[in-house]
Amino acid sequence: MTLVGLLSWSALSLVVAWALYSWTCLLQNYLTARKVGIPIRILPISHGNPFWMIVDKAVISFFKLLPFGRSNFTRYNWRGWEIEDKCRSHLEMGDVYMQVDGAQWKKQRKITATCFNEQNNAIVWAEALSQATAMGDYWASKSAVKSTADDTRTLSLHVLSRAGFGRSFEFQGHDEKSANVLATNYKESLQIVLDNCVLIMALGTKFLSNPWLPLRLRRVHEACQSFQAYLTELYETEKNYFSDANSRDRTLMASLVRESGSEAKTSNGLTESEIFGNMFVFNFAGHDTTTHTLTFAIMYLAVNPSVQDWVFEEVDLVFGDRPVEEWNYEVDFPRLKRCLSVLMETVRLYTPVPVAKWTGDRVQSLEIGEQTITVPTNTMVIPSYTALHTHPGYWGSDSLNWHPARWIKSSDLPAATNDMSQEEIISPQRGTFIAWSEGDRSCPGKKFSQVESVATIAGLIRKWKVDPVVQSGEILEDARKRVLHLIETDSAQVLLLQMLHPDKAPLVWRKR
Known part of the structure; x- marks a missing residue:
């Protein structure tokens, strides 16, 4: 195998490994969220992902142009979605209150x-x-x-x-x-x-x-x-x-x-x-x-x-x-x-x-x-x-x-x-x-x-x-x-x- 081929396979393997790891984490989070007992919306990418914070709006705008683009992904998976959504999600899914502690x-x-x-x-x-x-x-x-x-x-x-x-x-x-x-x-x-x-x-x-x-x-x-x-x-x-x-x-x-x-x-x-x-x-x-x-x-x-x-x-x-x-x-x-x-x-x-x-x-x-x-x-x-x-x-x-x-x-x-x-x-x-x-x-x-x-x-x-x-x-x-x-x-x-x-x-x- 040539050096270029080896590098290509290595890069592809890393991408596949990263994708499998991400989907495994998503599955674990989903199973954990189910135990909470509240309505769930699945988002494949975290809002706090630094790279996603840079590109989220451009990617979401592109997906909205596609025939299948209007989904939970484009509705929720970008910073500031709640400004446009206002109270619509809460009226749809119901209200929940939570509090947290710290040390x-x-x-x-x-x-x-x-x-x-x-x-x-x-x-x-x-x-x-x-x-x-x-x-x-x-x-x-x-x-x-x-x-x-x-x-x-x-x-x-x-x-x-x-x-x-x-x-x-x-x-x-x-x-x-x-x-x-x-x-x-x-x-x-x-x-x-x-x-x-x-x-x-x-x-x-x-x-x-x-x-x-x-x-x-x-x-x-x-x-x-x-x-x-x-x-x-x-x-x-x-x-x-x-x-x-x-x-x-x-x-x-x-x-x-x-x-x-x-x-x-x-x-x-x-x-x-x-x-x-x-x-x-x-x-x-x-x-x-x-x-x-x-x-x-x-x-x-x-x-x-x-x-x-x-x-x-x-x-x-x-x-x-x-x-x-x-x-x-x-x-x-x-x-x-x-x-x-x-x-x-x-x-x-x-x-x-x-x-x-x-x-x-x-x-x-x-x-x-x-x-x-x-x-x-x-x-x-x-x-x-x-x-x-x-x-x-x-x-x-x-x-x-x-x-x-x-x-x-x-x-x-x-x-x-x-x-x-x-x-x-x-x-x-x-x-x-x-x-x-x-x-x-x-x-x-x-x-x-x-x-x-x-x-x-x-x-x-x-x-x-x-x-x-x-x-x-x-x-x-x-x-x-x-x-x-x-x-x-x-x-x-x-x-x-x-x-x-x-x-x-x-x-x-x-x-x-």
């Missing part, structure tokens, strides 16, 4: 939870107001704003930089060049890392450093190095402050180093690697999540002028003629319930980060009505966020509509004398709203994101109103319908749930 998580949670405190929230409040004011001024100076997502990304990054690391940057619009090299390097490196997370997980940073790779891939490696160097510098600075017992702002990095240093005395602190890992999670979880949520919220406000006026009533009542510099976090934030309802309704429909959970090393038995469900060990569980948040049984017949007022409980006073100060945010039935997860495993940055978003919404609405740009042949109502259609049809999960082409919905901002 190592407790140490991480104890230290990281202390980073998110009221002192840090006050920093978030002040910085978000400053950035939102500058962003609103920039938008109002333009005849049409196509950079909503890019600019909210800048705002989110700057808030995170100030509250996370103690470094402030002036807001720069999408078409404005920043003179701050540090801000540019940090922003660009973080954005490249976030945009290429799947690629980095699939190939690894060491592989991406190979000189024979295309320049675009080598730049991903350079961004990883640049971002790591930035975090290292900040970490060393905070370590020096901690060792010198100097007082500092309660930024996330300062709190993480301080709390970890205190815990280290009992051998329960975080390692340097764990601190870097947590800081990356803070950047990842607190950056694009807020960016995409604010983009959705602003687009929805643009097509709902009555909601804008409703929110402005509250902002006007709370702040009156006070300048932004006098807005107080402790006093004013709790009163902005309508602003908060805009955020709550947006993340209900568009939860940015559905999080997978694992059952751990013990079997769990759950009582679901009259049925007992046994969940095997080490089973990945992905809560159906979209189905849960759009289920008409919990949210009413208008569950698919964006309606922030559903979150407000008004007083029993007559409408003519109704006092906005008596309004309260409704607490949904336990287990029906998990945008920030729930219980002991709820997102520690929940209040951080709420403060940032509420401050941004209030800072924008106090001075400006926003509408879609009216295109040729349209009236304003047509433009609103067009943008609403874009929100509903142009949203999908890339790494997070986001609008794919928000630039196709230019907006115009006018002074009130």
Whole structure:
């Protein structure tokens, strides 16, 4: 046999062996799943497979073109399928609730939870107001704003930089060049890392450093190095402050180093690697999540002028003629319930980060009505966020509509004398709203994101109103319908749930 023939047979044998191994694993998983006692859908490839994460949508699009392409494979076997499916699968198969436990998580949670405190929230409040004011001024100076997502990304990054690391940057619009090299390097490196997370997980940073790779891939490696160097510098600075017992702002990095240093005395602190890992999670979880949520919220406000006026009533009542510099976090934030309802309704429909959970090393038995469900060990569980948040049984017949007022409980006073100060945010039935997860495993940055978003919404609405740009042949109502259609049809999960082409919905901002 020739060398070419031998290599061909070897390659074919490897492919066959891999296929047999994959199908054996699939069969084992199927037999395990049958024991759970819930409806089953078979997917031949894991959503978490790094290679599949790169090619899934292209492959699924091809299969949908085939005569037999409409199947469970094309319906479920791609990241973000639940966004399109909404609550349809749950209505077809029934509802199931599950919960999981953890061990190592407790140490991480104890230290990281202390980073998110009221002192840090006050920093978030002040910085978000400053950035939102500058962003609103920039938008109002333009005849049409196509950079909503890019600019909210800048705002989110700057808030995170100030509250996370103690470094402030002036807001720069999408078409404005920043003179701050540090801000540019940090922003660009973080954005490249976030945009290429799947690629980095699939190939690894060491592989991406190979000189024979295309320049675009080598730049991903350079961004990883640049971002790591930035975090290292900040970490060393905070370590020096901690060792010198100097007082500092309660930024996330300062709190993480301080709390970890205190815990280290009992051998329960975080390692340097764990601190870097947590800081990356803070950047990842607190950056694009807020960016995409604010983009959705602003687009929805643009097509709902009555909601804008409703929110402005509250902002006007709370702040009156006070300048932004006098807005107080402790006093004013709790009163902005309508602003908060805009955020709550947006993340209900568009939860940015559905999080997978694992059952751990013990079997769990759950009582679901009259049925007992046994969940095997080490089973990945992905809560159906979209189905849960759009289920008409919990949210009413208008569950698919964006309606922030559903979150407000008004007083029993007559409408003519109704006092906005008596309004309260409704607490949904336990287990029906998990945008920030729930219980002991709820997102520690929940209040951080709420403060940032509420401050941004209030800072924008106090001075400006926003509408879609009216295109040729349209009236304003047509433009609103067009943008609403874009929100509903142009949203999908890339790494997070986001609008794919928000630039196709230019907006115009006018002074009130």
